Amino acid sequence: MASPPFVILPHPLKGRAATATRDLPPGSPLLTTSPCSVYTIQPEFRREVCARCFAYDRGVEWKVRVELPPEGKLKQSPTLGLVFCSEVCRDGWVHRQGAIGLQAWKTAWEVGSRQKGKRSSSNGSVEPSVDGAETVPDGRPSFKQIDRAWTAAEDTLGKRVRELRMRESSEGAAQLAKSERKLLQRAKDSKAPSIETLWAVVSGILTHYWTHNTPVEVVDEKSDLPADNDEWTEIMRLKHHHTPFASHEELQDYISAYLCLLAQLPVALVPSLTPEVIQTLQNAAAHNSFSIRPALNSGAYNAEYLGWGLWTMGSIWNHSCAPNIAKARVRDRWVFVVDRDANGKAGVRAGEELCISYLGGDEKELGVAERRKRLQDAWGFECQCDACIRDMRGMSVPE
Ligand SMILES: C[S@@+](CC[C@H](N)C(=O)[O-])C[C@H]1O[C@@H](n2cnc3c(N)ncnc32)[C@H](O)[C@@H]1O
Incomplete structure (x- = not known):
């Protein structure tokens, strides 16, 4: 078997760096990733982007949906607010989520639908404590502010809600006192999180859950079933950003999503829904996610920003303003091949660092x-x- 075309070596200034093990001609395949482990789609594209392969056809609405049987007070089948370009994509997605994943998406859908039109309310919310002196220059919440906001959320509601959910599952909801049920309700009514945040949190905690809960015998390398792989370890290994929130509102949105979901996700997911898990996801995503844009061959305007995803394997490449790797998203994976070297010559030499460009379209000409x-x-x-x-x-x- 041929030796791998690159190795990962420590770099004094960039962290890890992928380095060619031998001379590689242009077009040499380097890596095809697994499907992404965390993602979200912009609300305005929600009905136009396939939730599995991200197919987008110039604004055409996809018609295939998940339809779970109605239950309880629901009269209609919940469709989870997700659309698919084909039954094959939908069925593959459903298979990948597993029963617990579907319940989690259903909860997110219910939270999202209930919160529609309620986005400005702050019923029982926990606002991050803001200390202006610590705000980092571009207005992002500082490390300390982030830490304080999560601690406040945990102390005010989070810890208690977690405890009640565990009791509710072992003793039954009827055993909870009225004041305890009210507390759960208060968490459910936390300031309405945005749907894009709910998606990112649900996809991320499912990755955490599946990493820790897939029995070895289920692993099948050929399918994209969640493997008992080390996806979470890979996320931990990525370069982390310690002030990942663009604004205080975004931080608050994640805290609200956390509290709303903590009060109502299936109890088996509660251990995967912690401030530490959400912060790890955010810290990793901020430095490693890829924009999701229409595939080049779709004929759609490639600059359109549809959302973002975290493909851990795809995050190994450093940036170069003269990249020697070409990248393309093919359905739900990224494919990387050798492009040209830093001097514009074909291929790369053994020992050369392999880099992509993090700059988009016109930025490359700057x-x-x-x-x-x-x-x-x-x-x-x-x-x-x-x-x-x-x-x-x-x-x-x-x-
Ligand atoms: C997606 S990660 C790339 C892999 C990373 N080096 C690692 O150790 O996991 C992006 C981070 O790598 C570092 N990096 C990538 N390209 C760089 C460059 N051209 N110069 C300096 N640092 C770079 C930066 O810290 C950046 O936030």
Whole structure:
């Protein structure tokens, strides 16, 4: 069997770096990822993007839905608010979620539907304590503020709700005192989370759950059944951002989603729904997620931002302003192949670092200073790629 085309080595300035083990001609396959472990779709594209393969056809609404049998007070079949481009995609998605996953998506759908039109209410919500002096310059909540907001949410409601859910499952809801039922209700009524946050949290905690709860005999490498793999370990291994929330509102949204879901998700998922798990997901997603855009061959405008996803294997590549890897999303996976080297020559040499570009479309044409600023603003790092080092040197050469 051929040796792997690259190895992961520590880099003094960039963390891990993928390095070619041998000369590789252009087009050499490097990696095809598994499906993503956390994702969300922008609300305005919800009915136009397949929830499994992300197919998008210039605004056409997909008609295939999940229809769970109505139960309890529900008169209609819950469709979970997800659409699929085909029955094959839907059935594959349903299979992948498992029974518990479907219940989790149903809860998210119920929370999302109930909260419609209620987005501005803050019934019983736990607002993060804001200390202006600590706000980092771009208005993001600081590490301390994030920590304080989660601690407040836990102390005010979270810990108690978790305890009541466990008791409710062992003793039955009827055993809870009226005041305890009221407390659960208060968590359910937490300030309405956005649907995109609910999706990200549900997909992420299901990844945590399946990593820890899939029996070995279920693992089938050929299917995309959630394996008893180390997906969670892979998430932990990624480069983490410690101030991942763009605003206090976004932080609050995640806390609200946490409390609403904690009060009503199937109890088996409660151990996977903790502030630590959600924070790990956010910290990892902020530095590693890929935008979901229409596939190039769909004929749709590729710049359209449909949502984001976290493909852990795809996050191994560092950025270069002169990348030597080409990437393409093929359905629910990313495929990476050798493109060209930093000097524009074909292929890569053994020992060369393998990089993609984190910049989109027009950004690639920017000058070095503007390019570096974009990378710093969006990704929080000072680019150390060969092209930047070369261009910076060029700038400092006296005329
Ligand atoms: C998706 S991860 C890439 C893999 C990462 N090096 C690791 O150790 O997991 C993105 C992070 O890698 C680092 N990185 C990637 N490209 C870089 C570059 N050109 N210069 C400096 N740091 C870079 C930054 O810390 C960035 O936030």
